[in-house]
Structure formats: structure tokens, C-alpha cells
Amino acid sequence: MSKMVDGRISRREALLFSASAGLGLSLPQMSNASDSVKTAAHSGPGTLSTPRSAIAKTQYGKVRGYLDGGVFTFKGVPYGETTAGENRWLPAKAPKPWTDEMLTLTYGSNCPQNLHSWTGAQTFIQDWDDGWISEDMLKLNIWTPSLTGKRPVMFYIHGGGYSFGSSYELPSHEGANMARNHDVVQVSVNHRLNILGFFDASVIGGSAYEDSVNVGMTDLVAALKWVHDNIENFGGDPDRVMIYGQSGGGSKVTTLMGMPHANGLFSRASVQSGGGGNIPTKEQQTEVARQMMKDLGLQPNDIASLQKMEWAKLNAAGNAAVAKVNPPGPPTAGPVAGPPRAGWSPSIDGKNINLRSFYDAAPEISKNVPMLVGSVSEEGNRMSQHPTEEQWHANLAKAYGEDKATALVSTLKKSYPNKAIQTLSYMCGGAGGLNGLSMRNNVVKMAKLKHELNAAPAYAYYFTWQTAILDGLPGAWHTAELQFCFDNAKRCEQGTGNTPEAQALAKKMASSWAAFAATGKPSTAGINWQPSDPASNGTMIFDNQCRMVNDPDGDSRKIILA
Structure with a gap:
């Protein structure tokens, strides 16, 4: 292994991934986004350096970040192995330990997704950045004023429904000022989305894939467990973790509040412009999987072909199957009345998720977790x-x-x-x-x-x-x-x-x-x-x-x- 483990992808890998994903990403876009949302917009005072003091221990190995205006910053820290190939739809696997320092200077990749088509005023006011994509996306980012102490931890979960988005899609997600000005440890996270995070592969691959229908949510549980086990080495208090998210991230928060395996991993929650989704049953998601295999002309148990398939083709087939199995009418995955519809969202599987949290009821298991809940006045803004x-x-x-x-x-x-x-x-x-x-x-x-x-x-x-x-x-x-x-x-x-x-x-x-x-x-x-x-x-x-x-x-x- 090289002395420094650099999380950036090579030019050749970028070309290969861009071609295989079929999403038309250019190399300049990927290069810019892989470093920072806006590389020249550091908001902190003073200078930036990469001192030896910006090295922290994790249970898998040491990570080296940078110091910017008094804030220690670590980006693209792995909490799981790649989810590509044979790992598609399997629960997150722990990172393989490393012996030398891993450079954690740049944001990790985002889950494969369709890039947004907004232009003009909407993109201007939000300052959106699509970033770069890969199935090796189980990464988190940490900002802290010190590597010692026991500060509250603020664990932010991005929006985009359950199909797109990332921890750095908006510059507002930048956590340095929270660490600098408010003495907290700020964390953000990427995880599996769309068909990669919410597809019932168990009907195809068997019991090894029993969690696949909700693996996008169990990724977040894995990230919270990583925080619980490692955040003290970044100056954080594992007993004071606040989870919060906006839009789809708010829905992920309410879902986590009802998940037994997430119980005890956080002590406060904030639900912002989202939450309380009317999610489908696992049986509805199973119907999508069967329909997709039929449409693709594959044998019912051919999981290997699905794991080799490029994401764009896989996602298109999944979306077509979703359209076929749902009854006519508008989607009802959000907080609205009507029967739940199959698609890329969590579902009730009786193991990881057993209720429509904050749609049918507030979950008993998180009754002692205080919450913030709110919205903005012009939620429906479309500048077009x-x-x-x-x-x-x-x-x-x-x-x-x-x-x-x-x-x-x-x-x-x-x-x-x-x-x-x-x-x-x-x-x-x-x-x-x-x-x-x-x-x-x-x-x-x-x-x-x-x-x-x-x-x-x-x-x-x-x-x-x-x-x-x-x-x-x-x-x-x-x-x-x-x-x-x-x-x-x-x-x-x-x-x-x-x-x-x-x-x-x-x-x-x-x-x-x-x-x-x-x-x-x-x-x-x-x-x-x-x-x-x-x-x-x-x-x-x-x-x-x-x-x-x-x-x-x-x-x-x-x-x-x-």
C-alpha cells in the first residue's frame, strides 16, 4: 500500500465510470466537485494547512485532513466498503483496515443518480453542485474545532427524496462554521439511493438480500454506528448525537426514529420540510422486482446479471417497472392521503422498518428523543x-x-x-x-x-x-x-x-x-x-x-x- 491513500479517482477511472454510467459527466465537472463545492470559497479566517496535528484515529486506521481557520476538516472518510458489483444490495460492509495514513481531503463520490436539469435563477439562488458519482459512496465528512473533548455531534442527512442528492449538493451543507462558531462536531453523510438503495433483491438473490429493500436506510444506521464508535477521536460525544435532515433528509430522520436498529444511536432529531412519508409495503416492492426481471428478459434468480449491469440501464428498467405496477394517479410517497405506491423509498419489511413513522403514529421507541419540526413559507418555489x-x-x-x-x-x-x-x-x-x-x-x-x-x-x-x-x-x-x-x-x-x-x-x-x-x-x-x-x-x-x-x-x- 502506498504511504498516502488518496480518495480521488484517476483520469482513466473517471472516463470509465462516466461512460459506464451513461450520465454524460465531463472530467472538469468531476474534478471540480471532487475537491470542494466551491474550492475558492473557504469561509474561515486565516490560513489553510495540512499539519501533522490534523491526523485522527479510527477503528480502521488513521485519517489525515486539513486545518482551515481553526477547524479540523476530514472529507470522504469511509464508513463502509464499495457497494459495487457483488456488494450491490448487500448490507454495508465495514471498511477494510489500512496501515498508513489515509488522505481525507476531498469529498467522496455521490450515489449514481440522474443529474438535475434546473437552470437559471433556481440554480443560482441554491448554488447547486451535482458532484461526481460512484458506487463507492459510503463516506462521511467531519468538521471539528478540536480532536479532544466531548462536544455535541450534529449528523446531517441530505435531501433529494430517496433518489438523488448528496452531502455537498448545496454550499449551505458546509459544516466549518458550525464547528468554528458553535463548538460542535459537524458530520454529513452519503448513502445509497434510488434502485441501489430500495430494491427488493431478496426475491431474486435469496435470503442474503433480505435487507436490500431498505439498504439505503441501513447505510445510515451503519454511519451512525461509525459515529458512535469513532467520534470521540474527533472531539465528539457519542451520547449527544443529533440527527437532522431537510426534505427527503427529514423523511429519513422520521424513518430512523422508528427503526429498532437505530435506537440509542442518537438523542435529538430535527425534521425540516419533510418527514412522515406514506411508504409502501415490502410486497409492493417485490412486485417491482419481479416486473423488472420480466421486462429485462432475465431468469427470476439471475442476481449476477443485475450486479454487473450499468446503473443507467438498471435504473431505467426499475423506473419502467415502478410505472407498471403502480395504479394510475399521482405519487403518494410523501405526507399526503391515498394508498402508498411502490418506488424508491423505504418500505415496511417487518425487520428494519415496521411502521410508517409520523404518518400513522409517532414511534414509541424514540419517545424520549426531543425533536425540532418545521418548514419554510415558499416551499413550492419554482423560479421558472x-x-x-x-x-x-x-x-x-x-x-x-x-x-x-x-x-x-x-x-x-x-x-x-x-x-x-x-x-x-x-x-x-x-x-x-x-x-x-x-x-x-x-x-x-x-x-x-x-x-x-x-x-x-x-x-x-x-x-x-x-x-x-x-x-x-x-x-x-x-x-x-x-x-x-x-x-x-x-x-x-x-x-x-x-x-x-x-x-x-x-x-x-x-x-x-x-x-x-x-x-x-x-x-x-x-x-x-x-x-x-x-x-x-x-x-x-x-x-x-x-x-x-x-x-x-x-x-x-x-x-x-x-
Whole structure:
């Protein structure tokens, strides 16, 4: 083995993977993303160095990171072996020990996925980065102010549903400022997604693959176990681990809260703009597998052919099978009514997952875990859509009927007289996709389910801060709060403008999230955050003036429920 183990892929490997995945990635894209989301945008003061002091021990070997503005940084640390080839759909295997120092200077690969097609304003305000992809993606990233001590650990899980996304897709995920300014150990993680993470291979390969239908979630359990066993060597406290995630990451959090094998691996949780998914049964996922094998013309037990198949072909076949086995109608994998549909999401297998956590009920096994739960006001932001008031009304009428459409338009215009129609439509659009008022209803529901356990509380929030970028039209878009709870107003100035107001709010939110990680209570100086209850739906508003409000936008959200 070479003296230094470098996690970067060679030019030849990049070419081979790009060709085999069929995703059209260019080498410059892969090179840039493999180092950092924005290599020139280090937000810390001072210099960057790679001193011998930036070496930490893990149970598998030593890792060497770098020191940037007082923060020790380790990227692409393996918590599992490659999931490619014969390891496809098997539970994560522990990394093979190494004897010399492993360089952990750059982000690891992301799970194979379709690259996003957003352009223009949407990509600008989020500053999105697709990164590079490989099935050797069981990696995590760590930021810490010191390798000694016992600090709270903040374990972030990315969004993208269960099909795409990564730990570094947004610069808001950068954890250096949380370590630097809030004395925590920040961790982020990549894991298996889409058909690689949620395919029932047991019907094809037998009992060795009994966990395959939920292996994308058991990867996260493996990462949490790695944290439990190793984080003390990075200055972290394994008994104070907060899991949190946004969008699909929030749904992963609520799922973990109901998973027996994750019990005891975390002590706080935050669910942000997601959670409470109406997941399918294992039998539904089994039907997808059988249909796919039939479509591919393979023998029912030919697991080897599937493990050799390039991801793009495999995923296309899986998506086609999903479309065939599902009944007509819109997807219902999220927090909406209707029968659950097969597809790339966790499912109830009776072993790893045995309930629809925070959809049917709050899980008893995590009743003593306090949680934050919240959303943003303009969840449905699509900068490509700018309807007139008449178009907006028509979309609402199609979704909810004429009377509700009229009531929604009237109520929202009265509540927010200074917002443009385009921005109001992002609060409740009626044209499918994310919906701010529906997400508020889901937050209220989840907080109520948690309250009914009569144990650890739920603290509700509503992020309503309006950006000044692009004349304020984007509002508080889906993912907007991440720039603030990670204390990254400067890092994310394309969305925040890095105004004094944005800087102040970022300090408040990040301090609150860090306090919650440390103590299980999110109140800090200037943030008197009380638990929510079903009678008042007390909610912390995060805006230029942070304050507790009873049931914000209650009149509007209840119109949908009527």
C-alpha cells in the first residue's frame, strides 16, 4: 500500500465510470466537485494547512485532513466498503483496515443518480453542485474545532427524496462554521439511493438480500454506528448525537426514529420540510422486482446479471417497472392521503422498518428523543414559473375546487399584501409538487403525534425570512433555512445576499440548532422557544424578528383541510 491513500479517482477511472454510467459527466465537472463545492470559497479566517496535528484515529486506521481557520476538516472518510458489483444490495460492509495514513481531503463520490436539469435563477439562488458519482459512496465528512473533548455531534442527512442528492449538493451543507462558531462536531453523510438503495433483491438473490429493500436506510444506521464508535477521536460525544435532515433528509430522520436498529444511536432529531412519508409495503416492492426481471428478459434468480449491469440501464428498467405496477394517479410517497405506491423509498419489511413513522403514529421507541419540526413559507418555489393571478387561481381551482381557490387567494393576499403574486403562488400553487401550506399541515400533524406520546417534546418552527435577491421573488424557498441553521450567510451569499439581517438571523438559528444538539432544548439568548402543543400549535417564527406565534398561517392551511 502506498504511504498516502488518496480518495480521488484517476483520469482513466473517471472516463470509465462516466461512460459506464451513461450520465454524460465531463472530467472538469468531476474534478471540480471532487475537491470542494466551491474550492475558492473557504469561509474561515486565516490560513489553510495540512499539519501533522490534523491526523485522527479510527477503528480502521488513521485519517489525515486539513486545518482551515481553526477547524479540523476530514472529507470522504469511509464508513463502509464499495457497494459495487457483488456488494450491490448487500448490507454495508465495514471498511477494510489500512496501515498508513489515509488522505481525507476531498469529498467522496455521490450515489449514481440522474443529474438535475434546473437552470437559471433556481440554480443560482441554491448554488447547486451535482458532484461526481460512484458506487463507492459510503463516506462521511467531519468538521471539528478540536480532536479532544466531548462536544455535541450534529449528523446531517441530505435531501433529494430517496433518489438523488448528496452531502455537498448545496454550499449551505458546509459544516466549518458550525464547528468554528458553535463548538460542535459537524458530520454529513452519503448513502445509497434510488434502485441501489430500495430494491427488493431478496426475491431474486435469496435470503442474503433480505435487507436490500431498505439498504439505503441501513447505510445510515451503519454511519451512525461509525459515529458512535469513532467520534470521540474527533472531539465528539457519542451520547449527544443529533440527527437532522431537510426534505427527503427529514423523511429519513422520521424513518430512523422508528427503526429498532437505530435506537440509542442518537438523542435529538430535527425534521425540516419533510418527514412522515406514506411508504409502501415490502410486497409492493417485490412486485417491482419481479416486473423488472420480466421486462429485462432475465431468469427470476439471475442476481449476477443485475450486479454487473450499468446503473443507467438498471435504473431505467426499475423506473419502467415502478410505472407498471403502480395504479394510475399521482405519487403518494410523501405526507399526503391515498394508498402508498411502490418506488424508491423505504418500505415496511417487518425487520428494519415496521411502521410508517409520523404518518400513522409517532414511534414509541424514540419517545424520549426531543425533536425540532418545521418548514419554510415558499416551499413550492419554482423560479421558472411566474403565473398571473388568474393563472394562479385557475391552478388552485383545478386542485381544490373553485370555492377553496377563491378563499386561498383572498386569505393569502390579505395576510401578505406586499408579496408578489408569483411569490404567493409558491406558498400554495395548486399545480403539483411542493406546497408551503400542505407542509405546514404536515408539521402540525407530526408535532401533534409527538405530543401524544407524552414524553419528549416537539419544537415547531416556520422559516419566513424573505431574500432580497431577484427583487424578493424567491421568498423563503425549499432549502432556504439551511443557509441559516448552518451559519453560512456568507458562504451562500447568492441566496442570502450576506446582508446584516441575514448574518444576524444565521447566528440566531445556528446557535439554536447547536443548543438543541447540546441540551435537547433550542432556546438561546433572544430565542425563547417553547414546545408545541395541539391546542395552540405554538411555533417559532424565524425572520428578522424571531418570535413565538400560535398557528402561523393557520387560516390559510385549514382551507386545504376543510
